[in-house]
């Protein structure tokens with residue numbers, strides 16, 4: 001891919017900062033945008049060393065102006081962890097609603113393409129397993145998770161209608177549970193919670209009986225898939241996730257083993273509408289992108305644990 005200029009929202013967050021780092025390494029110019037609502041300014045430190053990186057502190061619920069040409073706008077700004085989006089329900093709906101609209105308008109103005117970070121949450125508590133892109137989902141429109149999953153569904157609808165109406169080139173990725181370095185240790189998602197609890201000598205918290213499943217992907221595999229998608233003309237939604245499925249109880253045991261921990265497990269109530277099972281069908285990404293995850297859960301956890309140990313234990 002020739003070198004391009006990208007506006008990347010959510011650049012101070014977990015995925016945004018990792019993606020920005022890789023885009024800069026590949027020779028692209030990145031204009032990062034973030035309001036630090038759930039992101040961390042320290043995630044920008046290694047990016048600021050690149051002359052091809054600039055940063056705009058801005059809330060993308062408001063329209064944004066950017067100087068100079070733009071080839072792609074990539075919209076990753078949004079709280080992503082259940083406790084965070086439940087803390088900011090209206091902001092979450094607005095960043096995916098009005099935020100998505102303003103960024104699509106920026107694309108119209110700049111003749112740029114638009115990449116939307118969507119989510120496996122749009123499949124809700126799925127009645128089809130594993131989930132292919134053609135599955136319409138099983139979502140409670142007014143439940144506790146609706147401020148996030150319905151907002152992302154609206155963001156997808158808006159993306160495709162703005163594309164059909166104004167000819168904006170679009171890419172939509174449906175990201176399945178992803179973790180790795182630079183995720184906020186207090187983010188509230190399950191892998192960071194378990195590592196954080198072991199580092200703090202606390203019990204591991206399992207919601208429900210731990211029999212619900214998720215399929216966890218390492219951040220580098222996700223970033224690899226995103227770069228491949230930019231290199232293809234494919235404009236339909238693409239699942240990016242690791243199809244290896246585990247129960248949450250298994251995840252707790254694996255994290256304990258890798259950290260040599262004897263922590264106890266504390267069972268807490270399962271939140272309402274928590275999906276029972278989740279696993280991506282990656283037939284499309286395999287055939288369109290020639291992509292599949294390469295990093296095993298063990299390796300991904302080891303790298304992530306080492307990262308947090310280097311950050312917090314001196």
Ligand code: NAD
Pocket residue numbers: 009010011012013014015016033034035036037038039040058059060061075076077078079080081095099117118119120174175176177178179183184
């Ligand atoms: P994150 O919370 O680490 O990053 C989100 C970033 O967006 C933060 O830096 C936050 O400050 C910023 N932000 C939020 N609202 C904003 C606003 N109004 N204006 C400007 N910046 C704003 O979360 P993440 O895990 O990096 O998720 C990034 C994107 O990927 C989100 O859109 C999320 O829905 C999507 N996603 C993530 C996962 C995952 O497993 N990590 C799974 C599916 C989808």
Ligand code: UDP
Pocket residue numbers: 081082177188189190191193194205206207208212214248270271274275
């Ligand atoms: N979970 C858990 N303990 C925790 C945090 C989460 O058992 O400390 C469960 C949660 O109920 C869900 C799964 O782990 O079933 C994944 O939760 P996470 O918030 O990481 O992602 P999501 O629910 O959005 O897939």
